[in-house]
Amino acid sequence: MLNILILAAGKGTRMHSDLPKVLHPVAGKPMLAHVIETAKQLSPSKILVVYGFGGDAVPDQFRHENIHWVQQAEQLGTGHAVMQALPFLDPEAKTLIMLGDVPLISVQTCQELLKNQAKLTLLTFAKANPSGYGRIVRNAQDEVVAIVEHKDASEEQRQINEINTGIMAVDNHALSEWLKNLGNDNAQGEYYLTDIVGMASQQGIAVGGVLAANEPEITGINSKSDLASIERCYQQQQAAQLLQQGVTLSDPARIDIRGKLSVGRDVHIDVGCVFEGEVHLADGVRIGPYCVIRNASIGVGTAIAAFTHIDDAEIGKQAKIGPYARLRPGTVLQDETHVGNFVELKNAQVDVGSKINHLSYVGDTTVGKQVNIGAGTITCNYDGVNKFRTVIGDNAFIGSDSQLIAPVTIGAGATIGAGSTISKDAPAGELTVARGRQVTVSGWKRPEKIKK
Template sequence: MEHINAIILAAGKGSRMNAAKPKVLQVLSDKTLLGHVLTQAQALCSQVFVVVGFGGDQVRHFFKDDSIHWVGQAEQLGTGHAVQQAMPHIDDDSISLVLYGDVPLIEQSTLEKLTAQVQKSGVALLSVILENPTGYGRIIRQNNQIQAIVEQKDASIEQLKICEVNTGVMAVDSGLLRSYLSKLDSNNTQGEFYLTDIIAMAVGTGKTIASVIVENECEVAGVNDKIQLATLERAFQKNQASQFMQQGLMLRDPARFDCRGNLSFGQDCEIDVNVVLEGDVSIGNNTTIAPNCIIRNTKIGDNVVILPNSLIEDAVIGDGAFIGPFARIRPESKIGNNVKIGNFVEVKKSTIGKGSKISHLSYVGDTVMGEEVNIGAGVITCNYDGVNKHQTTIGDGAFIGSDTQLVAPVVIGKNALIGAGSTITKNAPDNALTLSRAKQSSLKKGIKNHD
């Protein structure tokens, strides 16, 4: 394929966003608007130029990508002027693909079709047919051939009836583009240099304008305010949800599901309403996620049940685990196979061994827990001394009675029994009862009392 340069126009302030940061840094799903465009451009083009103006330093700092060529546009004098800023860095023997930093859902397949047309005619234009074309430049055709683009404010009454509109996206032989740009003027109602004027110039020199009409209008929709951003977010999520369901994922209501990242899943998985997945999430076979859960950067095994209102982030959930409701699994936690993490339980930076149970109202942090451990209601690990975090180790088969505090660093032995209501500050031996309260007449031999 001929050498392709992407020129992404991202210099606008986006005042209708009513936001401090530049419009192209607004987020759709898991990426900024400009990030979506860059993904497609970098996959197709050998060089990517981004024209920035308002907040340009913010935009550069956000991406920190050495492969991007940043070009400044100090004055916003129109799209033609913006493209001119990139041309000194572009060879004539190439294709220039003009994209927009606030048009995030453009597909690579569409751009491939468009650039392929340039070799035939030198100029290829992407258009779309809208039921309501108000505000867009109209495509003027004669004998089905594109003759010009007329902006809304410059269009006649007859031209305003045309429903085929310019998307702004075009691919042009770079040598031709340089020649046309040098002839632009600002003799229009806006007093700007319109990139679209090069179409009439090309026609005037005998060029036939190649045309690609995009079918999905969301693919070429721009974002100017928060309403349009939300509209495209839903379109993006609806498209993802449809793809997932076609691949076998059961979504109880695809309109109430968000995936803001990458999702992989096995067979017979079900996700209920208002679940949000972020980052990289993988789900095994026959796993169910109940309503109102947020799961971020997590690997979930087979036959897992996640009950409502649970938050899981940067964790690994083993096969057969049972999580929630109202559970919080914090980063660097590894939940073993067949573990139960019950209601109002928080686990942080801990490994929970196979078959262990933390059923109610507990906090377990910086802990290595063995297999078949039972943690009673209200148990907490006191892992922070005000300066440093310390580790708690709990051996296989241990039973921690309700309302117990384990003051780290501390080791609870295998098959140890910790009496309810204890505050354990010293290591507890294997196979023995340990508690910290007054002796009772029913206590038997082998008890170690911390008092």
């Protein structure tokens, strides 16, 4: 049986922020969320989180998670934090103690730690420059016998480059006994969890040590500088995965993924793009520079030009979007649609082959097939209190600088003369002009292209 205990009570003084440290975001979500996600993948019988600074702000962020929250009203050290959680741990279980400010710890590393059969196993790391860190002292049998702080280490011990990460797996029966004897007779007056290593050694109990392979996995965040560094590490990992999947990145150092990005074959992503939430890019999608895409699905062969913002939208195959387009929630574009520069769509459904290429706002609108909406057209969907819908039929042509005052329907094949303000339904197949007054020209025929 496995319990997981995440220590997340610290204030993070060096963050210089009123926000609890573990709520500062890494890749768009609280660093604690990353630790919780890793914990869940280990399939524990329960997850406990010790919180403190910020009061209920931390548990409120995760109220939908199945987590047992334990408050540490006074932050008196890591040992004290574990003491608060001890009554809620299963006596027969092993507990993996994780840190809420170490967001990049991997499932694989945790599994390696849990494989060790010792009653107490520490996750350690061989650091090139261990100055300032507690050293791991091992005996001839390669068992951990002590953690010696840098200031207390001898010259010989200071040559050791294996350091303590603070992450450990411990048998709950043994943990309970060790915590009873934990003291705070030190300069800080705090209870240090690491003191249990010495207790185990004195009792002749072997202490295991598992070396972590990658430094970012065990790096804690204590400052905004640390936060920025870990953010870059995370993004580099994401970029490396995309490259392995065959994505072409113009510059792997200039991409931000703040959620889940899934990709097909032959996808190209230019510099400065940000992906948030769940985004899917199908085969052959090309994303231009400096686009922001959130919770979107983009179909095969679609091209998104520079500086386009897409939020909670669906785009079909072979579409052309941007530059400087904005697709807001509820937008659905079918295949071969065109949405051009400085066009904003909101809750608009646009059918196959339709074009809205310049300087338009189309909101709460159903657009049929092969419709052309001219530059400067807007759908006036809001009367100051309520929203209303515009319907534009197949093959309609909306002249430039038109206003369609909802609720209104433009019939199939209708033409709206440029500069018209349409407040009544426009009949199918006719030219409707409303410049001062609305006139329908019966029998009017749309001009045909002159063959050369």
